[in-house]
Amino acid sequence: MPLGTLERSAPSFFRQGPSPLSRLILYSALALFLMVADARFGMTEPLRKAVSTALYPLQWAVLQPVQFAGRGAGYFQSLEAAEQSRDEAQRKMAQLSQRVNQAEDLEQENARLRKLLELRERLTTPAQAAQVIYDTADPYTRRVMIDRGQTAGVELGSPVLDESGVLGQVTRVHPFLSEVTLLIDRDQAIPVMNIRTGARSVAYGDPIAAHGGGIELRFMPGNADVQEGDLLTTSGVDGLYPSGMPVARVIGVERRADSAFARIYCAPLAQMQGARHVMVLKPLTAELPPKPAPAEAAVKRKGRR
Template sequence: MPPGTLERSAPSFFRHGPSPRARLLLYGALALFLMVADARFHVTEPLRAVVATLLYPLQWVAQQPVQLATYGAGYVQSLQATQHDLDETRRSMAEMALRAGQTEQLLRENTQLRELLALRERLTTAARAAQVLYDTADPYTRRVIVDQGQLAGVEPGSPVMDAYGVLGQVTRVYPLLSEVTLLIDRDQTIPVLNVRTGARSVTYGDPLAAPGGAVELRFTPGNADVQEGDLLTTSGIDGVYPPGLPVARVVRVERRADSTFARIWCEPLARVQGARHVMVLQPLKAELPERPEPQPAPGKKRGGRK
């Protein structure tokens, strides 16, 4: 018989191993033993440490392409964002330079007019910086707590504003803290002036008018000249808020035939939901001259008749 035709492998009887069911039971018991041993005695911790140490170089090499791609994309995005911010900064600087020139000219004209009309100088309001600590626990009011109080010179009624506009008014003063009622609170009112028309009105807080709260111009005649986009500033006639502080902007005007007054909603310019740093101003009444006492009419004396 040729050598290539001989059967050199072992017969099937000798090659027959454990049955699949026996293998399943064996591997299941081994897995259960390893899990119990690892949970109770932590026998696989050294093995895990060794495997993690051996696989770390491979993991580092595998992560390099992803990190390089992420770094490259972030670098390109940062370049684009920086270029965009640079363009915006240059445009803002050009606008500010133009406004600075116009403002300087207006200030000179204002000074000349005041000297010509012998008017008193514009009031300057003292201010101090403060930080918003937290909102009050009362869910029915819109108030915040700032870290400046009576020891810092804060007075009740002091106006509070952020970098964008009027935020509210100090209603309670403690030795180290103060409570500020936001302008969207239903008990807060601010006398305002429409910059476009010069008409005076009063804003009332309405915390439910919008998701973030709003203010409303009430008791405004239906035929009043109020348009969407009008800017409202403090009028200064209440003796609390200095004039000219931005308050809100008109966002919706509803005129009804069955109502004498129009419904006007305004959006506050200040960040009533996320303000962190604010300025506490001195009340305007502290800088106004005292009201002169009424003089008796000619020919009459106080406490008696002619």
């Protein structure tokens, strides 16, 4: 029999040393003693410090990938949070800007409405408020639609004003809407009076004026006493517009030697573009006495003879 196959350990009958149960009890008691001693007296504290110092480089090397990954994730999260904060700030700034614009529009609208109310208190002619809905689709005319019609008592030829002056005249009436022809329309004319001189004339619409639409005094003599800055108001001779309503201001006078008439350009005082709230007046023809019948007129003529 080869020597390598022989059992070198002693038989179990002759084994020496404590039994496994004894060793378990001994080790358990030793562990319990060390725990109590460490908890009460700190006997293993120096050993723990030494082991911790010896293992610190290994711990640091092992933790570096984890910390690097954490810092990278934190960086990208911070970048994403910063971008979200920036987008949120931009959105809030846009909302605040929109609110500021709305507040400015409301402030201007309130100021115009207060001026309209003050103008209505000064008027002796019946008037009602209206709102401009939209401009007409015809590009060759200067007309707008308002939200008052026959059901509201609007009549054909009614003057229309805003807070600054005469805007135009009602030229078409529908049951719930009315069409207003602005003063700058080429087919519109209005009798005016120069406040400084008292001279009366007629102003015609000039939609292709250099300043985007105005009115012009036509058939005025070349030596007429008209100056830049003169205020023009309604004269009231047409039986439609009340007298004394602001219409326009003279901005240019051209006197040419080859013409007997002067060209006088005026800028309307009313807001021809972008008007929202207006005042619709009753035509003065409604307040005039009715015309006499033909028979009565003939009798009066005979009586005068």
